[in-house]
Structures are given as C-alpha cells and as structure tokens.
Amino acid sequence: MMRKRPPGPTIYQIVVRGELSQRYRPAFEGMALVPGDGRTVITGPVVDQAHLHGLLDRVGELGLELVSVNPATAA
Amino acid sequence: MPSDTISSPEHDLVWTKLAPPTPRAGLIARVDLQGLLQAGLAGRLCLLDAPAGFGKTTLLAQWSAAAGGGRVAWVSLDEGDNDPTRFWTYVVEALRTVEPGVGASALGALHRASVDLRRAVLPGLLNELRGIDSPLVLVLDDYHLLTDARCHRMLGFFLEQLPAGVHVLLSTRVDPPLPLARMRARGELTELRVADLQFTGEEASALLNGAMGLRLASDDVERLAERTEGWAAGLYLAGLWLRGREDASAFIAAFHGDNRHIADYLTAEVLAGQPEAIRSFLLRTSVLERLSGPLCDALLETEGSADLLRELERSNLFLVPLDDHRQWYRYHQLFAQLLRLELASREPSLVPALHRRAAAWHRRAGHVDEAIDHAIAAGDFTDANALIATRWLEYWRRGRRATVLRWLDGLPEEAITADPAIAFVAAWIGGFSGASKQEVERWLAAVEDTTWEGALPAGIVSLEFGAALAQAVLVFDDVERSVGAARRALELAGEQSSPFVWMARAALGHALYLAGRGPEARPLLEELVRWVAAADQPYAVVGALAVLSLLAGDADDESTATALATRAAASAEAQGLTAEPLCGLMQLALGRALTRQGKLDEAEEQLKWAIELFGIDSMVVHRAHGLLLLASARRARGDVAGARELLQRARELTGRLKDPGALTALLEQCGRAQPGRRARPAGPLTEREHAVLQLLPTTLTTREIGGELYVSVSTVRSQVQAIYRKLEVSSRAEAVDRARELGLISPR
Numbered sequence: 001m002m003r004k005r006p007p008g009p010t011i012y013q014i015v016v017r018g019e020l021s022q023r024y025r026p027a028f029e030g031m032a033l034v035p036g037d038g039r040t041v042i043t044g045p046v047v048d049q050a051h052l053h054g055l056l057d058r059v060g061e062l063g064l065e066l067v068s069v070n071p072a073t074a075a
Numbered sequence: 076m077p078s079d080t081i082s083s084p085e086h087d088l089v090w091t092k093l094a095p096p097t098p099r100a101g102l103i104a105r106v107d108l109q110g111l112l113q114a115g116l117a118g119r120l121c122l123l124d125a126p127a128g129f130g131k132t133t134l135l136a137q138w139s140a141a142a143g144g145g146r147v148a149w150v151s152l153d154e155g156d157n158d159p160t161r162f163w164t165y166v167v168e169a170l171r172t173v174e175p176g177v178g179a180s181a182l183g184a185l186h187r188a189s190v191d192l193r194r195a196v197l198p199g200l201l202n203e204l205r206g207i208d209s210p211l212v213l214v215l216d217d218y219h220l221l222t223d224a225r226c227h228r229m230l231g232f233f234l235e236q237l238p239a240g241v242h243v244l245l246s247t248r249v250d251p252p253l254p255l256a257r258m259r260a261r262g263e264l265t266e267l268r269v270a271d272l273q274f275t276g277e278e279a280s281a282l283l284n285g286a287m288g289l290r291l292a293s294d295d296v297e298r299l300a301e302r303t304e305g306w307a308a309g310l311y312l313a314g315l316w317l318r319g320r321e322d323a324s325a326f327i328a329a330f331h332g333d334n335r336h337i338a339d340y341l342t343a344e345v346l347a348g349q350p351e352a353i354r355s356f357l358l359r360t361s362v363l364e365r366l367s368g369p370l371c372d373a374l375l376e377t378e379g380s381a382d383l384l385r386e387l388e389r390s391n392l393f394l395v396p397l398d399d400h401r402q403w404y405r406y407h408q409l410f411a412q413l414l415r416l417e418l419a420s421r422e423p424s425l426v427p428a429l430h431r432r433a434a435a436w437h438r439r440a441g442h443v444d445e446a447i448d449h450a451i452a453a454g455d456f457t458d459a460n461a462l463i464a465t466r467w468l469e470y471w472r473r474g475r476r477a478t479v480l481r482w483l484d485g486l487p488e489e490a491i492t493a494d495p496a497i498a499f500v501a502a503w504i505g506g507f508s509g510a511s512k513q514e515v516e517r518w519l520a521a522v523e524d525t526t527w528e529g530a531l532p533a534g535i536v537s538l539e540f541g542a543a544l545a546q547a548v549l550v551f552d553d554v555e556r557s558v559g560a561a562r563r564a565l566e567l568a569g570e571q572s573s574p575f576v577w578m579a580r581a582a583l584g585h586a587l588y589l590a591g592r593g594p595e596a597r598p599l600l601e602e603l604v605r606w607v608a609a610a611d612q613p614y615a616v617v618g619a620l621a622v623l624s625l626l627a628g629d630a631d632d633e634s635t636a637t638a639l640a641t642r643a644a645a646s647a648e649a650q651g652l653t654a655e656p657l658c659g660l661m662q663l664a665l666g667r668a669l670t671r672q673g674k675l676d677e678a679e680e681q682l683k684w685a686i687e688l689f690g691i692d693s694m695v696v697h698r699a700h701g702l703l704l705l706a707s708a709r710r711a712r713g714d715v716a717g718a719r720e721l722l723q724r725a726r727e728l729t730g731r732l733k734d735p736g737a738l739t740a741l742l743e744q745c746g747r748a749q750p751g752r753r754a755r756p757a758g759p760l761t762e763r764e765h766a767v768l769q770l771l772p773t774t775l776t777t778r779e780i781g782g783e784l785y786v787s788v789s790t791v792r793s794q795v796q797a798i799y800r801k802l803e804v805s806s807r808a809e810a811v812d813r814a815r816e817l818g819l820i821s822p823r
Contacts, residue, residue, distance in 0.1 A: 018336025021343070026419045027412075038334040060219075060248055063127040063308060063338055063409045 009045035011072040014055060016040050017065040027058055039067060087443065091365065091397035092151045093169050095136040095214070101391040102133055102311075103281045108271065109138045115265030116212060116242045119234055120258055122266045123246040127409045128308025128338070129272040131246045132216055139214065146211040148173045153364070155444055157223040158477035159192060160185050166213065167200065173211050177203040186473050187651020188613075191684075192229050195653065197236070205238040217408075218247040223477065227252050234258070273305030287314040287391075295324055298331045308409055312341035315392070316348070342413045349392075356383060357392070358421065361414035362429045362452070364445065365397060365405045373436040374429055427453045434458060447482050456490035461530065464496040468533040471504065474651075479504050492521040496532045499541045506549040507656055509691040519545055534575055540567040544575055547582040548657060549693040550589070554736030557586040577607060577615035578657075585622050585660065589696060591737030593626050600626075613650035614657055617643050621660035624668060631821075633671050640664040659688035663701055670708040671821070673769045675762050678708045699728040699738055703745060710818055713759040713801065722746065758801050760819070767794045769820055772811045 019035035031044030042059075046052045052069070059066050112134070115121035123131045139147045148169035156162045164185050167178040181200040184190050221227065231253050234243060245251060258264035274282065279300040283289045291299075303309030313330070317323045333340065346354050360371050368381025384404055387394045393410040397403040406414065419426060430453035437446035443466050450459035463482050470479050483491065483501050491501050498521035506515045522542040535541040546560035561583035568576040580603055587596035600619040609616040624639035643661040652658045662685035669678035682705040689698035702725035710718035726742055729735045760768065763784075770780045781791045799805055802813045814820045 016336075018339065019334045020336050020339050023339065023343070023416050023420050027416055035334075040336070060126060061408075062412050064336070065126070 009047045011043065012046040012052060012055075012069065013072050014042040014059065014069050015067040016042065016059060017067055020064075024062070027062060028055060031055070043072065087441070088164070088168060091403050092153070092165060093149060093172060094398055095139045095147065095149045095216075096132060096151075096395045096397060097399060098133070098137045098140050099388075099391065099395065101286050102137075103278060103286050104137055104141070105130075105134060105278060108134055108267065109142060111265075111267060111271065112138050112244070113142055115267070116210075116244070118258070118263040118265055119237050119243060120253075120264050121242065121244045122251075122255070122264065123244065123272075124248070124250060124266060125269045125272045126248050128306055129269065130307035131272070133307075134272075135214060135216060135244065135246055143212065146173055146209065148211060148213045150213075150215050152215060152217045152220050154220055155478065155481070157221055157226065157481065158475055159223065159225045159229060160474040161478060162221070162223075162226050163192060163196060163229070166215075170200075170204070170211070170213065174204075174207050177207070184651065188472050188474055189476075189653070189655035189658070190474065190651050191654040192225075193232055197229065197233055201233070201236050201238060204241050207240055210240040210242065212242045212244055214244045214246070216246045218245045218251055219249045221251075224252075272307070274300060274303075274307060274310055275305065276300050279305070279310055282310055283314050283317075287311075287318070289314060289317055289323070291317070291323055291327075295327045298327050302331050302333075303337055306337070308407075309337040309341070312338065312345060315345045316341050338409065338413060342410065343417070345392075346417065353383075353387070353392070356380075357387075358414055358418040359425070359429060361406060361411050361418055362426065362449075363405075363433060364448075365403050366394075367403050370433070370436050374432050376432070427455075431455060438462065444478070448485070451482075451485045456486055457494075459486065460490065460494045460497045463500060464494075464530055464532050466533075467500045467504070476504055476508065480508055491518065494529065495522045495524045495527045495538050496530055496535075498522045499532050499535060499538070499545065502542075502545050502549075506545060506693045507691070511692050512551045515545070515549060515551075515693070534573060536568060536571050536573060536576070540564055540575075540579075543567060544579050544582070547579055547586065550586070550696050551693050552695055552732040553734045554586060554589045554696060554732075554738075555734040558583070558590055558592075561586050574612055574614070577603070577612040578618075581615040581618040581622075584619055588622050588625060589700075589736040589738070591740065593629060596622060597626055609646035609650060613646065613652055614655070617647045617650070617652055617658045617661050620646065621658070621664040624664035625660075628664075628667055628671065633668070636664070637668040637672065640668040654688065656688045656691060656694050659685045659694065659697060659701075662688065663697070663704060666701075666708065667704050670704070670711055673711070673762075673765050675708055675712050675765060679705065682708060695728060696732060696735060696738065699725045699732070699735070700741075702728065703738070703741060706745060712762075712765065713817070713819065760798065760801060764794050764798050764801075765819070767791060768798055768810070768814055771795075771798075771807055771814070772820060 017039055019038065020033055020040040021035075022033060025031075025033055028042050028044075031042050034041045034043060042055070046055065056066065056069065112121060112123075123135065125131060139149065148166075150165045150169045152162075156165065164182065167181050167185070171178050178200055181196050184195045184199075190196065234253065237243065255264060276297055280293065280296045283291055283296055283299070299310060299313050303313065317326065320326060346357065349357070356371075356375070359375060360366055363370065363374065366384060368384060371380030371384065372378055384394065385401060388396060388401070388404065393406050393414075394404050395407055397405060405411070430449045434446050434449035434453060434455065437449060443462060447459050447462050450456070450462065459482070463479070467479050470476070479500065483497070483504065486497070491497050498518040502515045502518035502522065505518065519542050522538050522545075524538065527538060531538065532541065543560045543564035547557050547564055550557045561579055564579040565576070565583060568579065580599060584596040584600040584603070587593065600623050603619045604616060604623065607616055620639050620643035624636045624643060627633075627639060628636035640661070644665050647653050647655075647658050647661045662681045666678045666681035666685060669675075669681060682701055686698055686701040686705065688694070689701055702721050706718040706721035706725065709721060722742065722745055729738050729742060732738075763786075766784055767780060770783060775783065777791050777795065778788050781788045784791070795807075798810055802810055802817075804810045804813050811820070
C-alpha cells in the first residue's frame with residue numbers, strides 16, 4: 001500500500017494581546033511577529049499539532065494572553 | 076540541613092523545593108484571598124488556577140506563613156518532577172516535614188527499581204495519613220509543569236482516597252487533568268481563578284503607595300489598575316518603573332494609552348533604569364534555574380555575587396529567596412523568561428558559554444540533573460552523554476527511568492546515534508518504556524560501532540554484548556532472533572560475570588521456552604537459581620524461577636509450579652521488581668499456578684497485571700501469552716464467551732508476529748480444548764462453587780467438603796445444587812464427568 005505523502009506545514013496565525021517588540025522573536029523560532037492594533041500576530045509555518053501545542057505553551061510561559069489561533073486562509 | 080551535594084538519586088533532593096518561598100517585603104498581604112483559601116481547605120482540593128504573574132505563589136507563601144500553623148507540606152514543582160518516582164519522593168518528603176512519622180516505608184518502596192505506585196506505595200502512605208493527630212495541607216506549586224499522565228493518574232487516586240485530615244492545594248496555570256467535575260459536584264473542590272486574583276483598585280493602591288512606597292494620585296492608581304487589568308506582575312513592574320520618577324502622572328498617562336505589551340515594555344524600561352553592572356548580572360544569571368553566590372561567581376568568573384544577590388533582593392528586583400539562609404534564590408519565572416529573551420538579543424554568543432560554566436559547576440557539586448540540562452542547553456552533547464553514560468544505571472536501579480528518558484529526550488537524535496554508549500542506554504530504557512522496534516533497531520545499529528573508543532555504559536562489558544543483550548530481552552515480535560541474540564551475548568561475555576550477563580542467561584532460558592524448546596532451557600535455568608541468590612541478581616533469578624514454574628506446569632507438576640511461582644513472587648516483592656516489564660513473567664507464572672488451583676479471582680488479578688506490564692511493543696509476544704493464560708482462567712470459571720474473545724485477541728496478536736515461537740501451537744491447543752459439542756454451563760461458576768467442584772472427584776462427603784472449605788454443610792449443599800444446575804447434571808458423578816469435559820477440573 002502506498003503511503004500518502006504528508007501535507008506540508010500549515011501557516012498559522014496566533015494572536016495575542018499587546019504589541020510585542022521583536023525581542024520576543026527567539027521565543028517563537030521560525031515565526032514572524034506582527035504587532036498592531038493593540039495585538040500581535042505570531043505567524044508562520046507550523047509542522048504539526050505537537051509544534052502548535054509547543055507554541056501555545058510558550059505563549060502561556062511568557063504570560064501572554066491568547067486571543068485566537070487560526071490557520072491562515074489561502075489568499 | 077542536609078547538604079545537597081550527595082550524588083545518588085535518592086540523595087539528590089533539592090531541599091529548597093520543600094520550603095515555601097519566603098514572603099518578600101514590598102508586597103501586600105491579600106487578606107481576603109487568604110480567607111478564601113482557608114475556607115477552601117474544608118474540602119479535599121483547593122485549586123489556584125490563573126496564568127503567570129497573578130501572584131499565586133506569593134499568596135500561598137503568605138498564607139502558609141500567616142495561617143499555615145506549621146502544618147503545610149510544600150513542594151515547588153519543576154519539569155524534572157515528571158518522573159513518578161521523583162514526584163512522589165518529594166511529596167512524601169514534604170509530608171514528613173510536617174509529620175516525621177509517615178512515609179518511611181513509602182520512601183523505601185519508591186527507591187526500588189520498579190514498583191507499582193498504586194499497589195506498593197500509595198495505600199500504605201494513605202493509611203499512615205489516616206492516623207495523624209491534626210490536619211495538614213499539601214501544597215503543590217506550579218502543577219502545570221507536570222505533563223506525565225502517570226503522575227496525574229496517581230494524584231487522582233490519592234485525592235479520591237484522601238483521609239479526612241489531609242487537604243491538597245494546587246497552584247497551576249492550566250486546569251489540571253484531574254477528576255475536577257466529580258469533586259465540584261460533590262462540593263469537595265474550591266477554585267480561585269483569575270477573576271478572584273485580579274487586583275482591585277484598593278489593592279493596587281495598597282501595593283503601589285503602601286508596600287512599594289510610591290506617592291501616586293488616586294486617579295493615576297486607577298489608570299494603572301485599568302491598564303494592567305489587575306495583573307499583579309504588570310502592577311509590580313509599573314511600581315518598579317515609577318520608582319524615583321518625579322513626573323509619574325505624565326508617564327502613566329502615556330502608558331495608559333499605549334498598546335505595547337505591559338511586561339515587554341516595562342521590563343525593558345526597568346532594565347534600562349538599572350546601572351550596567353546590575354543589568355548585566357540580571358541578564359547573564361537568568362540562564363540559571365536557581366542562583367547562589369558561588370554559582371553566580373563561577374558563571375560570571377567574578378566574585379562578590381552573594382552580596383549582590385542580597386542587594387537585589389533588598390531592592391525587590393525579581394529575586395525570590397528560596398530558603399531562610401539566603402543561600403539560594405530564583406527569579407520570578409515570568410521575569411526570568413523575559414530576561415533570557417533580552418540576553419538572547421543582546422549577547423547571543425555568550426549564552427552557550429554561560430551554560431557550559433553552569434554545567435561544570437553543577438557537575439562538580441554533584442547535581443546531575445542540572446549539569447545535564449545545562450550541558451544540553453550549551454550544545455555540549457558529548458559532555459551530557461558522558462554524564463548520562465555514568466549515571467544511567469543507578470537511576471535505572473532506583474526507579475528513576477523517567478528521568479533518564481527525559482535526559483535522552485533533550486538530546487538531538489544525531490547526538491544519540493553518534494555515541495554508541497548512549498545509543499545503548501536509549502535502546503534499553505526506550506525498549507522498556509514503549510519505544511517501537513524501528514526506533515530500538517535504529518539505536519542498536521548505532522551501538523555496533525566497533526571503532527568506538529569512548530566510555531562504555533556502566534555495567535556493560537562490550538558494545539557487541541550490549542547490543543546482543545538488548546536484542547535478547549527486547550523480544551518484540553521475533554522469538555527466534557531473541558534466542559540467537561541471547562546465545563551470542565553469552566558467547567561474547569565469555570567468563571565474565573555481571574548482572575547483565577546473568578540477565579542474558581535468564582533471557583536465553585526464556586527465549587528457548589517461548590520457542591517451544593523448554594527441555595533445553597531447564598538445566599540452564601536450574602543451575603542459575605541453584606547458584607545465584609535473588610538479592611545478587613534479582614532480574615535473572617525472578618525471570619528464571621518464573622520460566623521454571625511455567626515448565627513445571629507444562630509437565631503437570633502443579634505443586635512444583637506453584638512453589639516456584641511463589642518463590643518468584645516473593646523475590647520480586649523483596650527486590651522491588653513487581654512493576655518491571657522484564658519480570659512480568661512472575662505474574663504470568665503465578666497467575667497460571669493460581670488458575671490450576673482454582674483461585675480464579677487472584678489468578679485473574681495476576682494475569683491482568685502481567686498483561687498490563689506487557690503493554691509495550693517490546694513485550695508483545697509475552698502479552699499474547701498472557702492473553703492465552705487469561706483465557707484459560709476465564710474458561711475455568713465457565714465464562715466460555717469471555718475465554719473465546721481473549722483467545723481471539725491472542726490469535727490476532729500472534730498472527731502479526733514475525734516469529735511467535737511456540738505460541739501458535741499453544742493457541743491451537745487452546746482452541747481445540749474449547750467445548751463445542753454440548754451446551755456450556757448455564758452460568759459461570761462462582762469462585763466458591765469452583766472450589767467445591769474441585770473436591771467433588773474426591774471421596775469426601777459433603778460435610779467433609781464443608782470442613783475443608785470452612786463453610787457449613789448447608790452452604791455446601793446449596794453450592795452443589797447450583798453446580799448441578801449450571802452443568803445441567805443431576806448427580807455428583809455426572810458433575811465430575813461434565814466438569815472434566817469442560818476443562819473445569821484437570822483430567823484424571
């Protein structure tokens with residue numbers, strides 16, 4: 001039986017409250033931090049669920065308030 | 076206070092984890108909340124559940140000092156406590172700080188190689204707790220750091236059985252996976268959540284103008300409370316930021332309209348306001364989980380850190396003292412995170428060097444865990460590996476396998492496969508913890524590096540021996556391979572003798588048994604148990620006795636089978652191996668012997684336990700065997716449908732095995748013994764009825780049977796009637812014949 005090739009990483013947008021400086025980038029390796037409008041969008045490719053949960057754990061560790069987590073819709 | 080520099084796992088307790096952080100000056104006492112906590116202790120569990128920075132630990136520490144009455148058992152949890160043995164060791168040690176009389180046997184059990192917590196540790200502990208004179212509270216701080224499912228399960232069990240005088244207080248950032256709904260419904264749970272912990276306007280004023288000595292106007296205080304939404308960390312940072320500022324109002328107004336994340340912005344501001352020496356100290360020491368004068372001196376290659384730490388504490392800059400002697404401190408977790416980020420952005424190239432120095436200091440001090448953690452953080456995998464290779468064996472022997480697994484998890488795959496000694500440890504520990512055949516094979520391939528000149532893992536005579544031994548005991552789905560590997564291991568060992576060599580002998584015996592070559596196994600195993608004491612070679616002796624018991628049972632020598640199984644069980648118990656997958660054979664052998672004796676409840680308990688222990692990939696052959704034996708026990712009860720289902724499962728499992736050895740034949744035999752021609756018993760026999768049935772073929776009268784079984788004659792008579800009814804017979808002789816046919820009693 002042929003294995004299906006796993007899909008590539010999904011782009012996620014994790015929104016937190018407060019505008020973060022770029023100081024927080026190393027905490028979210030591989031993701032971009034886009035502050036604006038009283039929030040910050042942490043966005044980038046997420047390999048799998050384990051990766052996603054790891055990112056969410058980081059959000060908690062850093063005392064950030066999670067607003068939303070969504071896969072980015074295709075343009 | 077015992078020094079924390081003794082280095083075996085049972086002595087590497089970090090005593091500062093067992094003391095509540097000293098309540099610091101410069102904070103307020105939130106008396107209302109303390110009252111809520113106190114009231115919440117009427118039930119079993121009080122949960123303090125809010126994100127980082129809401130003042131949970133501070134509240135707990137203050138409450139403990141003010142109202143604890145010296146009856147608070149405290150554990151500050153960290154990631155390393157995801158090892159059930161370690162977690163419960165700390166819990167017991169904490170309880171002992173309040174009640175020195177409890178937990179001695181629990182501690183003894185915890186430091187054995189492989190004990191079942193729920194059976195061997197918790198019941199005794201709970202019992203001792205039932206006998207205390209006055210109530211006590213167990214506080215578990217930072218419970219969100221526990222992710223190990225076993226820890227949660229055991230704590231759930233502990234909470235269910237909690238005696239009346241014991242209360243538990245959990246502080247966490249996420250709702251714990253415990254049966255909260257059930258406790259809530261029964262009124263046994265109190266929760267303090269974000270809404271309770273947010274600072275009110277008055278509290279903000281008390282903090283800023285009172286404890287922190289600022290002189291802010293009330294609408295400024297209000298603005299701050301609003302902007303921070305009562306977040307303690309934010310208010311505190313704001314207080315630090317405003318210290319010594321003349322124009323607080325202007326700053327606050329600007330801050331109020333600002334969108335920047337509070338902690339991000341204010342930490343940067345507070346840091347910027349420090350003298351360079353302080354700032355540098357804060358940033359560089361943030362790599363440490365806990366700080367002391369000597370450690371900081373080593374880290375920064377300087378002197379005088381102890382004084383600096385005291386000064387930082389006095390000026391309330393993020394530092395929390397961990398003991399009364401002011402020897403150890405840590406940073407408030409949230410700030411430590413931010414400091415590390417700042418360090419990473421300012422001096423990225425310095426970070427590995429800092430970790431390296433910390434690793435060296437901890438290694439010299441005998442703090443293995445911390446030394447390994449820092450070595451891995453520094454990217455010094457070779458150093459980390461060297462530490463793991465020397466320590467793994469004693470950790471394995473003391474029930475701290477989960478810790479070794481955690482060390483291995485921190486290493487990148489390449490670091491494991493590049494080091495044959497570590498690859499062996501990974502294969503061994505991984506194989507007994509549920510790793511797949513594929514993963515274990517990959518590691519074993521790395522073990523067979525004949526060019527390796529580095530240290531061997533403790534206890535292993537050569538790499539080839541290690542690889543062969545691992546393949547012998549981690550049978551996975553291939554019995555024949557296990558036989559070959561065991562033989563190879565013994566050849567390689569030659570005249571050498573070590574616990575692992577003895578294990579290889581026992582493994583050969585077991586593999587031969589599984590392959591259906593029992594007669595070849597017997598002499599080797601008999602010699603083993605004749606010459607070796609269980610205390611010297613526990614794994615080998617327990618395993619050998621178990622296989623010999625199975626062999627005796629196969630030859631219908633039930634009394635020997637029982638005697639050997641009982642000996643195996645006693646040895647396993649004495650050596651602390653009752654939860655060891657490798658020794659699950661003991662439960663198998665004992666279960667089978669009990670089945671033949673008609674003690675079906677006990678038999679099922681042992682067999683189910685064995686099947687549970689064999690729930691990992693490396694033990695799938697043993698699991699199928701266990702299912703088979705459990706099927707026999709079910710059938711002996713008359714539960715033919717249940718037996719059939721278990722046989723089916725065993726059949727499916729065996730069908731997937733590469734080389735199932737003699738299991739296939741055994742399965743066929745069991746299948747044939749199934750009653751097919753006539754109706755099955757109309758209902759399963761109870762254990763008492765079964766016991767009576769065993770005595771029906773004898774010449775004992777009903778009264779004498781009653782005497783044998785310590786029941787009255789009338790009881791025996793009604794049991795006999797029930798047996799006749801279930802077997803659909805009307806006389807004793809018919810009952811005996813029918814029972815033989817159904818396999819409920821052994822053949823003549």
